[in-house]
Amino acid sequence: MTNDPIRVLSTLPIDAAPGHEGTEACSVDNPASRVIRELLARVGDKWSMLVIGVLHDGPLRFTELQRKIDGISHRMLTQTLRSLERDGLVTRTSYPEIPPRVEYAATELGRSLSVPVIELARWAAAHHDDILNARDAFDDEH
Numbered sequence: 001m002t003n004d005p006i007r008v009l010s011t012l013p014i015d016a017a018p019g020h021e022g023t024e025a026c027s028v029d030n031p032a033s034r035v036i037r038e039l040l041a042r043v044g045d046k047w048s049m050l051v052i053g054v055l056h057d058g059p060l061r062f063t064e065l066q067r068k069i070d071g072i073s074h075r076m077l078t079q080t081l082r083s084l085e086r087d088g089l090v091t092r093t094s095y096p097e098i099p100p101r102v103e104y105a106a107t108e109l110g111r112s113l114s115v116p117v118i119e120l121a122r123w124a125a126a127h128h129d130d131i132l133n134a135r136d137a138f139d140d141e142h
Contacts, residue, residue, distance in 0.1 A: 059105035
């Protein structure tokens, strides 16, 4: 066995009951659970998946990317891009031109992440009314 959390994650058997596949991956018993939590936090933050989604179809310059993501500040886009680059989900390419040109693109790993994210978005859209009704009922009770 190795100390590399990604390799550990990929070699751990996950024998879960139907409907609970992957639950051991998030368990404290899994040495890779810290990495999993960090990546789930990245996926769940406000901007990362929007950036990945916008970059899915091809590279964009910073200003083009900012224009396509409503409400994101320059500072937040910079932080998000750096984090995504660190996680291997986005690449930054600087071209030696005048003026300098920098493009950001989703990596193959980043594009593969968009598949479950799109499914989650479809689930949210399909259950939008149910969620709003549940919230209203909860708020009425409390």
